[in-house]
Amino acid sequence: MFFGPYMWLIIPGMLLGIYAQIKLSSTYGRWSRVETSNGMSGAEAARAILDQAGLHNVPVEEIGGHLSDHYDPSKRALFLSSENFQGRTVAAVGVAAHEAGHALQHQAAYAPLNLRMRLVPVTQFASMAWMGFFVLGMFVPLFAKFLWVAVAVFAVLTFFQIVTLPVEFDASKRAKAQLLRLGLVRGEEGEGVSKVLNAAALTYVAAMVTALLELLRIFLIARDRD
DSSP: OOOSSSOOOGGHHHHHHHHHHHHHHHHHHHHTTTTTOOOOOOOHHHHHHHTTTTOTTTTTEEEEEESOEEEETTTTEEEEEHHHHHOOOOHHHHHHHHHHHHHHHHHTTTTTHHHHHHHHHHHHHOOOOOOHHHHHHHHEEEEEEEEHHHHHHHHHHHHHHHHHHHHHHHHHHHHHHHHHHTTEEETHHHHHHHHHHHHHHHHHHHHHHHHHHHOOOHHHHHHOOO
């Protein structure tokens, strides 16, 4: 990624990515110091949302790592990092509710989530293959046309990032609606949840912008070499 012409194209995405990570770290850090007024933990909030939706068979499990929280559609299970599983803070409840939002999407057969699930195996191959085609096209004259293969393969990764945006934004929307409807957060806590989830969403926006700019860069390189 970090070689070849048109390097200036990737700078905006890099800067946005750095800003997004700083924003997430500071926002999450602030609201992870604010305890929920009802004393509810992230795991308890997620469990309440899932149970209310009739998803009693979806487990909420604790895993290691920082902000490693995720919902696994293949296992139909929700995994929360220790700080959000055990934490009784606004940030913990917000993140846990967001992951529960993905389970609600799965239950509702939310189209963008289903599409992203289908794309996962393809993107796993594409993430490893595109650089190989790019290097061959760049440095082996016989394989110059492989640059266009790299463009096509990287376009799959870019499309995945685009599909991810509505999935993440919708999960946050569902999370905030359920937290308020069930009375799990009150007043300023709702504002804190929104700020944490908006900061997290910015990282996905940055990933999409970075992918689009890298795709443009590879395309321009392929065009120049054609």
